Structures are given as C-alpha cells and as structure tokens.
Amino acid sequence: DADVTxxxxxxxxxxxxRIMLECSQTKGHDRMYxxxxxxxxxxxxIYYSFDVKDINKGEISDGYSVSRQAQAKFSLSLESAxxxxxxxxxxxxxxxxxxxxxxxxxxxxxxxxx
Amino acid sequence: xxxxxxxxIHITVSEGASLELRCNYxxxxxxYLFWYVQSPGQGLQLLLKYxxxxxxxxxxxxxEAEFKRSQSSFNLRKPSVHWSDAAExxxxxxxxxxxxxxxxxxxxxxxxxx
Numbered sequence: 001d002a003d004v005t006x007x008x009x010x011x012x013x014x015x016x017x018r019i020m021l022e023c024s025q026t027k028g029h030d031r032m033y034x035x036x037x038x039x040x041x042x043x044x045x046i047y048y049s050f051d052v053k054d055i056n057k058g059e060i061s062d063g064y065s066v067s068r069q070a071q072a073k074f075s076l077s078l079e080s081a082x083x084x085x086x087x088x089x090x091x092x093x094x095x096x097x098x099x100x101x102x103x104x105x106x107x108x109x110x111x112x113x114x
Numbered sequence: 115x116x117x118x119x120x121x122x123i124h125i126t127v128s129e130g131a132s133l134e135l136r137c138n139y140x141x142x143x144x145x146y147l148f149w150y151v152q153s154p155g156q157g158l159q160l161l162l163k164y165x166x167x168x169x170x171x172x173x174x175x176x177x178e179a180e181f182k183r184s185q186s187s188f189n190l191r192k193p194s195v196h197w198s199d200a201a202e203x204x205x206x207x208x209x210x211x212x213x214x215x216x217x218x219x220x221x222x223x224x225x226x227x228x
Contacts, residue, residue, distance in 0.1 A: 040123070041220060
C-alpha cells in the first residue's frame with residue numbers, strides 16, 4: 001500500500017457540485033498539505049495542517065476548504081466547483097521533527113469540472 | 115518574497131548524453147533548496163536537497179546539484195541520462211529548515227530519445 005493515498009484518482013463533475021478529495025497516510029507524519037498543479041504553473045499550496053487542531057491557508061485557498069479528521073486524514077473540499085478548478089491535486093505529508101520540507105506525495109487526484 | 119525560476123520548459127536529450135537542468139532562485143538569505151521529480155502518473159519524489167555545507171550535493175538515481183550563491187543557482191546534473199529519467203523536474207526553495215512554505219518552480223519536462 002502507498003504511504004500517501006488519495007481518493008478518487010480521477011473525477012469529472014459539473015459546475016456547482018460539491019466535491020471532496022480525500023487523503024490518508026501511513027507515514028505517521030504530523031504535517032499534511034494540499035497542492036494544486038496546473039500546466040506551466042508548477043505546484044501551488046492550497047492549505048496545510050501541522051496537526052489535527054492546526055489548519056492554515058496557503059497561497060490559493062479561495063474556493064476550497066479542508067478538514068483534518070485525524071492525524072492520518074486530511075480532506076479537501078470544493079463547496080461549489082467551477083471550471084477553473086480543473087487541475088491535478090496532490091496531497092503531501094512531512095515530519096515536522098525531521099525537516100518539514102521533505103515532502104512525501106500521493107499519486108494525485110485529477111479533477112475535471114465541466 | 116522568495117521565488118524559483120526554471121527557464122527551460124522542455125528539454126530533449128539522447129540516452130547516454132549528459133544533462134543539466136537550470137534553477138535560479140530569489141531569496142535574500144541562504145535558502146534551502148530542493149529538486150523533486152515527477153514521473154508520469156506519479157506524485158513527486160525528492161531527488162536531493164541542500165541545507166548547508168558542501169555546495170555539491172548528491173541525490174538518488176545518480177543525480178547531483180550544485181549550489182552557487184554568486185549566481186543564485188541550483189542546477190541539477192546527471193552525467194549519463196537513462197530512458198527512465200524521462201519525467202518532469204521541479205526545483206523548490208524554502209526560507210528555513212522547518213518552514214511551511216515550499217515554493218516550487220514551474221517545472222522542466224525532460225524527454226529522452228533512444
């Protein structure tokens with residue numbers, strides 16, 4: 001099993017629908033992140049969490065929300081999806097005690113909003 | 115604010131040829147620098163990192179990178195490329211060892227011809 005698992009891997013939805021992307025990890029890491037990847041733009045940070053009670057906005061949090069249900073689970077929600085949220089979304093984890101910038105990534109969730 | 119520039123969007127090399135991928139950063143103090151690789155359909159994987167000390171760092175898969183403060187560069191190199199190295203490569207910078215904000219470049223796609 002993968003260390004960082006994202007579900008679903010692919011999703012097609014319509015404008016206005018609510019979408020949740022889920023992430024779970026078996027690394028035992030305290031920190032979790034959601035990134036968005038767009039062609040030509042690299043990866044941009046949406047939200048991050050240092051522990052269950054800590055949630056922080058990244059550079060592009062508008063239109064998104066997150067929930068840290070447990071140390072191992074971090075979900076990303078789009079309350080009302082719009083076409084420009086079509087992208088590849090990555091969950092990542094890190095161990096804050098060992099160097100927060102050494103990230104372990106999931107395989108990605110490709111979201112298409114029609 | 116720190117930023118990362120990868121000037122080459124797409125590079126094509128022949129198998130067995132040498133490779134250099136360019137990365138320039140903008141940050142006033144000594145940065146923490148990373149190279150990640152994304153194979154097709156996969157998440158990102160850490161290739162190597164520079165925190166301090168020797169400016170030539172070795173990574174996995176035969177890659178190395180050299181930190182040059184005078185040029186604000188952290189270029190990735192490999193003496194002989196293999197077909198399996200075809201992927202997208204991302205340079206990233208952070209302000210500190212344990213910061214939340216890992217800033218990614220826009221990536222360089224490497225194509226390898228036999």
